[in-house]
Amino acid sequence: MKRTGFINLERMRKGLRAGRKPVAVAVAAALIGGCGQTEEVDIYTSLQECLQKQLGEAQMCHAAFQEALREAEQTAPKYATQADCEYDFGEQQCVTQERQGGSWFMPAMAGFMMGRALSGGDRVAPLYQSSQQRSPVHGKWVTSDGQVVANANQRQARVSPDSFRPKPMSARPLSRGGFGNQAAARSSWGG
Amino acid sequence: MLRVPIAERSYWRDRAKEYGFGFHTMFGQTYWDESAYYQFRLEQIERDLEDPTAELHQMCLEVVDRVVKSEEWLERFRIPEPFWDAVRQSWQSAEPSLYSRLDLAYDGQSPAKLYENNADTPTSLYETGFWQWLWLEDNLRDGRLKQGADQFNSLQEKLIERFAELARQNPDWMLHLSCSKGSDEDRGTVEYIGDCAAEAGIHTEFVHIEDIGHGEGDVLVDLDNQVIQWMFKLYPWEYLLREDYAPLLLKAPTRWIEPLWKAVLSNKAILPALWQLFPNHPNLLPAYFTEEEARKHLREYVRKPIFSREGAGISVIRDGQEVMSSPGPYGEEGYVYQAWHPLPKFGNSHTLIGSWLVNDQPAGISIREDQGPITQDLSRFLPHIILG
Numbered sequence: 220m221k222r223t224g225f226i227n228l229e230r231m232r233k234g235l236r237a238g239r240k241p242v243a244v245a246v247a248a249a250l251i252g253g254c255g256q257t258e259e260v261d262i263y264t265s266l267q268e269c270l271q272k273q274l275g276e277a278q279m280c281h282a283a284f285q286e287a288l289r290e291a292e293q294t295a296p297k298y299a300t301q302a303d304c305e306y307d308f309g310e311q312q313c314v315t316q317e318r319q320g321g322s323w324f325m326p327a328m329a330g331f332m333m334g335r336a337l338s339g340g341d342r343v344a345p346l347y348q349s350s351q352q353r354s355p356v357h358g359k360w361v362t363s364d365g366q367v368v369a370n371a372n373q374r375q376a377r378v379s380p381d382s383f384r385p386k387p388m389s390a391r392p393l394s395r396g397g398f399g400n401q402a403a404a405r406s407s408w409g410g
Numbered sequence: 411m412l413r414v415p416i417a418e419r420s421y422w423r424d425r426a427k428e429y430g431f432g433f434h435t436m437f438g439q440t441y442w443d444e445s446a447y448y449q450f451r452l453e454q455i456e457r458d459l460e461d462p463t464a465e466l467h468q469m470c471l472e473v474v475d476r477v478v479k480s481e482e483w484l485e486r487f488r489i490p491e492p493f494w495d496a497v498r499q500s501w502q503s504a505e506p507s508l509y510s511r512l513d514l515a516y517d518g519q520s521p522a523k524l525y526e527n528n529a530d531t532p533t534s535l536y537e538t539g540f541w542q543w544l545w546l547e548d549n550l551r552d553g554r555l556k557q558g559a560d561q562f563n564s565l566q567e568k569l570i571e572r573f574a575e576l577a578r579q580n581p582d583w584m585l586h587l588s589c590s591k592g593s594d595e596d597r598g599t600v601e602y603i604g605d606c607a608a609e610a611g612i613h614t615e616f617v618h619i620e621d622i623g624h625g626e627g628d629v630l631v632d633l634d635n636q637v638i639q640w641m642f643k644l645y646p647w648e649y650l651l652r653e654d655y656a657p658l659l660l661k662a663p664t665r666w667i668e669p670l671w672k673a674v675l676s677n678k679a680i681l682p683a684l685w686q687l688f689p690n691h692p693n694l695l696p697a698y699f700t701e702e703e704a705r706k707h708l709r710e711y712v713r714k715p716i717f718s719r720e721g722a723g724i725s726v727i728r729d730g731q732e733v734m735s736s737p738g739p740y741g742e743e744g745y746v747y748q749a750w751h752p753l754p755k756f757g758n759s760h761t762l763i764g765s766w767l768v769n770d771q772p773a774g775i776s777i778r779e780d781q782g783p784i785t786q787d788l789s790r791f792l793p794h795i796i797l798g
Contacts, residue, residue, distance in 0.1 A: 221455065221560050221796060222774070223543055223567040230605055231540060233430025297635045384613075387584050388637040390625030397655030399620035402590040402645065 257377040260332040262346065262360060262369060269333075283343045287331035291345035292316070294363040295325040297389040309350030323391045330360065332368060332376070334383065342383045411518025412449045413756040416555075419444065419548055431541055433595045439788055442537065444545055448761070448777050448794040454518060455562045455775075455796055462522050462693045463512055463765040463772040469691070470527055471770075473683045474501055474674045486699065487679045488716055488743045490651050496660055497670050505669035506576055507769055508642070509535070509569065510676075511776075514693075514763045517754035521692040522763070524684070525748075526714070530668050530676030531646050533595060534791060536602040538766060538776040539565035542793040560796040563774035565766050566606060572768050573610035580640065580665075585612050586632060589644040590619045600644050607642075619645045628661040640665045647673035648717045648743075678716045678746045697748040704747030705730070712750050716743045721784045726750055736784045752783050762789070 263269040269280035297316075298304035304313035304324035314327045326347045334342035346360045348371055359367045362382055369376035419425070422444060426434050434442035450459075477483040478498040489497055510529035516522035543563055549555040577583070587604050589596040604614045617632035625631035630638040641664055643650070650659060651673065659670075674680070681697035688694060698704045704711045713725045715738070722738025728750070753760040759779035766773045780789040 221452075222546070222563045223539070223565070226540065226543065226566055227609060230609060231429050233428070381613075384582050387639060388629075389635045390627055390629045390631050390637050392623035392625050392631050392635055395623040396620060397624060397658070398622050398645070398650060398653050399590050399618075400653055401649035402619070 258342075258380050258383075259335045260368070260376055260378055260382075261335055262330055262332045262374050262376060264330040283331065283333050286343045287345040288328060290343070291325075291328040291363070293388050295328070295345065295347070295389065296363065296365075297391055298324040299391075300324065305351075307349060307351065307354060308347065309354070312348070312350055325389075332360070332378070332382075344383055411451075411454055411516070413446055413759070413761075414449050415446045416444070416549070419545070419552070419554075422545075422548075425544065425548070426541075429540070429544070430601070431536070431598070433598055436595070436788060440790055441788065442541065443779070443790040443792050447792060448756075450518075450562070450794060450796050451798050452560075452796050458516060458518075458522055459514065459763065459765055459775060460562065460772045463514075463767060464770070466512055466524055466527075466693055467510070467767050467770055467772075469684055469688055470529070470675055470680060473680055473687060474671055476687070477674045477683065478502070478671065483683070486683075487674055487677050488648075489673060490656070492657070492660065493651055493670070493673075497673060500669050501671035501674075505665070505671065506579075506667075507669055507672060508572060508576075508667045509766065509768050509773075510668075510672075512765045512767070514765050515751055515753050516763050522765075523695050523751050524681075524693055525695075525762070526678060527675055527680055528719075528764075530672045531644050531719075532764075532766075533599050533644070534764060534776050534778075535565070535599050535766075537791050538563065538764070538774060539569065539606075540602065542776070542791075545793045546795060555795060556797065558797070561774070561794060562796060565768065565774040568768035568771060568773045569603075569606040570609045573607045573612055577610055577612050583612070583640045583665075584636075585614045585667075586638045586641040587614055587616045588619050588622070588641060596644050600642070603642055603644075619643065622655070624655060624658055628658060630655075630658065630662045630664050638662075638664050640667075642667040646676070646717075646719075648677070678714045678718065681714075681748050682746050695749040695751050697746060699746060701745075701747055708747075708749050710750035711747045713745050713747055715745055724784055726783075734783070753780075759790075 266280060266284040269284065270277055273280055301313055301324045304326060308326040312326050313324045315322050315324055328345045329348040330346045332344055332346055344362055346362060346368065348360065349356050351357055356367060358371045360369045360371060361367050366382055368378045368382055477487055478501045481494065484494050509532065510527060511532035512527050513525040514522040515525055543561065543566065546555065546559065546561045550557065550559060585607050587600045589600045607614050615632060615636065621633050623631045625635065625637060632638055643666065647670060650656065682699045684694055685697045696707055710726070710728045713727060715723045718724065718738055721736055724736045725732050726734040753762055758781065760783050762778045764776040764778065766775065775794065777792045777794050778789040779792055
């Protein structure tokens with residue numbers, strides 16, 4: 220046969236699919252339960268909470284907390300204004316980051332999760348919460364790229380291993396619109 | 411190779427809606443046309459189209475290898491000088507490619523002739539890989555086509571395999587998809603690429619070309635300020651290299667599909683370069699860099715802008731007189747000259763074959779028909795089958 224043997228028609232069907240995400244925070248497809256592998260994680264709201272629950276594992280908690288902070292700094296959604304950040308995460312939930320050239324805003328890390336499986340807890344990711352009632356992630360634990368991992372009151376969860384994937388880094392934009400003017404100058408160019 | 415009329419599927423417009431194929435009619439004209447199909451014998455497909463496609467592609471790669479090593483050639487290909495090293499590096503480090511489409515003139519008997527290579531931003535991908543596949547499956551199920559009818563079209567399968575291969579090389583990469591604003595057709599093509607990538611387990615995001623930002627630390631960012639590490643762009647390199655952010659391309663760590671070395675392939679200068687390296691190859695038309703040379707060898711030739719798309723800005727010249735032309739905003743970078751080899755006619759239609767490759771493997775064909783001899787962006791797309 221010279222043609223494709225099988226096509227996943229479900230994926231190709233477009234009518235029922237939701238649109239693109241409008242803002243930085245969007246709820247990714249449900250990850251808890253469902254199909255595929257999952258991994259058990261513990262969620263801590265602070266270094267203290269980790270130290271109290273993981274007696275004798277102080278070093279692990281310290282390392283995990285530091286790593287989560289470091290990753291939060293790099294991957295947390297970044298906003299140009301405090302108002303934009305608070306629109307998604309709520310009042311008093313955002314912190315400023317100073318860089319040469321100006322400052323920007325990102326949600327403060329509200330906690331972190333640590334994988335319980337095999338690897339002795341070395342898989343760590345920062346988590347955030349939104350106090351904004353109308354936010355789709357209100358009352359949830361959410362990762363840097365907007366995946367919901369649990370309800371805010373939960374301290375344990377099953378997550379997709381994807382939740383630990385390195386998140387794309389954010390960078391404060393200095394300008395926009397430096398591409399596209401050649402297409403605008405011509406009515407049609409496709410091939 | 412025959413053109414065979416067939417009844418349309420009564421429900422095809424609903425199908426199009428269901429699957430999000432929105433550009434089947436453009437500017438009030440039919441683009442997707444299933445009132446007929448083309449029928450090939452397997453031998454015609456394999457001997458006359460598939461094998462020459464693989465061979466032509468390898469020949470094109472040889473040209474790229476020559477061009478990147480020579481400043482004279484890079485100049486002839488109008489690659490801006492600041493990018494010479496980057497193009498060379500992109501080629502020599504074998505940055506992976508995804509796909510391309512060779513446009514061929516083929517009448518079912520004589521050797522297919524290469525019109526051009528759309529190696530950077532080929533469109534009509536969705537119509538080929540998915541929509542004409544669905545047309546065949548529907549018609550087989552409905553009994554309008556004979557059981558055993560096949561199609562030269564493993565495009566979607568191969569795209570997904572290719573993405574899976576790329577994902578294995580870079581397991582955690584997120585793929586950004588991009589095209590410019592205002593074209594449903596481009597948006598549809600990019601969405602299809604996204605579907606194939608997602609099927610291979612790749613996480614994708616979309617950003618319009620115009621919305622890309624320059625992020626702190628000389629990176630490219632999307633509208634959420636996420637760093638673009640890996641990007642599929644349905645936007646030509648020859649534009650990117652000439653726009654405001656062009657210098658940033660040399661610093662930003664973004665990996666591109668198609669890679670930068672495709673700027674050499676998807677350039678009409680490839681045509682005279684091929685003729686120089688492989689003179690008299692049965693699948694090539696004589697082509698030259700200058701009109702003087704063309705005049706010396708040819709009575710009739712086509713003048714094509716080095717950068718042009720969809721048949722825009724082309725002139726046909728016979729005995730020194732322009733006898734036909736298509737409008738188009740191209741030409742400032744110069745022209746190449748190719749022997750005039752009119753498309754075969756089936757009924758009233760001039761028929762052009764797009765022959766697809768995924769990486770270096772032939773992956774299927776698409777067929778475009780035009781009332782005139784120069785295929786343009788509103789040419790109709792017709793499905794095809796293989797029988798016998």
